[in-house]
Amino acid sequence: MGTLQKLTGTEDILPITQFVGQEIKVADVGIWQRVEAIAREILHRAAYREIRTPIFEQTALFERGIGEATDVVGKEMYTFKDRGDRALTLRPENTAGVARAYIQHSLYAQGGAQRLWYSGPMFRYERPQKGRQRQFSQLGVEVIGSRDPRADAEVIAIATDILQAVGLKNLSFYLNSVGNQSDRQAYREALVEYLTPYKDELDADSRDRLSRNPLRILDSKDAKTQEIVQSAPSILAYLCDDSRQHFDTVQQLLTDLNIVYQLNPCLVRGLDYYTHTAFEIQSADLGAQATVCGGGRYDGLITELGGPDTAAVGWAMGLERLTLLLQQLQESQPPELDFYLVSRGEQAEGQTLAIAQRLRQAGFSVEIDLSSSAFGKQFKRADRSGAVGCLILGDSEAEHGTLQLKWLRTEEQQELSQADLPSAIPQLRQHIQQQRQSL
RNA sequence: GCGAGCGUAGCCAAGGGGUUAAGGCAGUGGAUUGUGAUUCCACCACUCGCGGGUUCAAAUCCCGUCGUUCGCCCCA
Incomplete structure (x- = not known):
C-alpha cells in the first residue's frame, strides 16, 4: 500500500460512526466524550483531583516500580534511546508515574491522603486482539497516603459507580487479598512445595513460572493446571492477623455498600507492587480480555521508588474495553446544530x-x-x-x-x-x- | 514471541485459470441556473494489499511479505 497507515495496534477515533449493516464497526468520539464526562463528574464529587504526568519516563522507573520479572517489563515495553542516549520508555501503566510525581514534588507534605485521578494513553508492545491494543487508554485513580481500609472500599465504590453510571451491566467483581510481603513469602513457599510433585503435569508456561513467579500459576487457563490448582493451599490461609483484619474490614465495608463481589483466592495481579487488596472487574462480553478494571493496594511502591513509607490503593480502567462494551448498548447521536x-x-x-x-x-x-x-x-x-x-x-x-x-x-x-x-x-x-x- | 482465519472501490460484496472485474450503499454532476421528497441519466477499480514464481493466459494456483481479525502468553 502506497499510502501511510496507522501503526498496528493503534486506533483512530473518528467524529462519525462507521457501520457494517447494523453493527457498529468504529464508534465515534461521542461515546468517549460521554464516558469522560461521567467519570469526571463522579471523581469530582468524591474529591479526587486530576494529575497529568509525562507519557514517557526513565526506563528504570518501570523496571523498579512494576518489577523486572513481570511480563510487562520483560517483553512488553516500548523502550528506546533518545538523542542524548537516555533510556526512555513509553508508559505501560501510570501508577509508577504518579508515584514518581508524588515523591518528586513531596506531595506527602500536604498532609492527609492524596486522592488523584488520571486519564491518558498507555503503551505495550503486544499482538493486538479484541480489547487489546498497543496504544490504549486508561482512566485510573490512586489514593496515596492512607492504609485505612475505607480507602480500599472508597476506590472500589467509585469504580463501580462509574461503570454503572456509564450504563454497563453484567459485570463480575472478583476480590482477593495477597497479604503483605512476608505473608506472600510464606505462601509462595507453601505453594511451590505443593506444586513441585505435579511439576510434569503442569503446562509449559506454568512449569517455567514455578521457580520465577509461582503465584502466577494460580490463574493459568490451562485445564489440567487449573485442576491441580483447585486443591492448592489458599493465600487467604496465610494472611497474618493484621492482613486478615484489613481484608475483613474491606469486605464488611463493601457489603455495607451493597457491592456484590466474589472472593477469588486465585486472583493474582501481574504487577509486583500489589499488596493486600487485589481486585478485577470483568465482563463476559469482551472475549479473551475480560478485565475492564483492575487494581489493588500497593503499600510498598512509594518506598521502593525512594519515597517515605507510604501506603496507597488504586485501580485502572481500560477505556477501549469500556467503550467496546458500551457501543453494543447504544447508538450515537449526531451533534445538535441550530x-x-x-x-x-x-x-x-x-x-x-x-x-x-x-x-x-x-x-x-x-x-x-x-x-x-x-x-x-x-x-x-x-x-x-x-x-x-x-x-x-x-x-x-x-x-x-x-x-x-x-x-x-x-x-x-x-x-x-x-x-x-x-x-x-x-x-x-x-x-x-x-x-x-x-x- | 507462538497459532489459526481473512485481504476485490470510502463501505458491503460477486467472481476459485480464459481477459470490457457483477451488483448494492455512499459520493459527485445533471434533469430541477432560489427551496429539502421520489424518480431518472451520467460519472465513480487501466486492476483485485505488495513482491516474486508457475502458465500461451493469474483477482483466481504456488512461495514470500505486509496488513488485519481472533486465540495463546499477559493484562486494562
Missing part, C-alpha cells in the same frame, strides 16, 4: 461569515455551506445536517441586507433584517428550543 447557512453569489457569500460569527457569539451553533453549488443541493445538505433552521442568503437578500430563515421542521419561512439580528436573538433562541422539544 443553523445551516446556505448562500450563493459573490456578495452573499461574502456576508456569510460575519452573520455566522454574530450568531455563534450569541451562543448558537452554525454551519456554513462552502460549496457554492445550486440551492437545491445546499438545501439537501441542510436537511441532512439535522439543523433546526436554514439561513438563506442569495443575491436579493445580499442586496437588501436581509436574510431568509426557513424552519426546516415546520417549513415556515420568515425574513429577517441583518441589521436587526441582535434584537431577534431571544426570539430565535426560544423558537429553536420549542422546535427541539416538539420532536
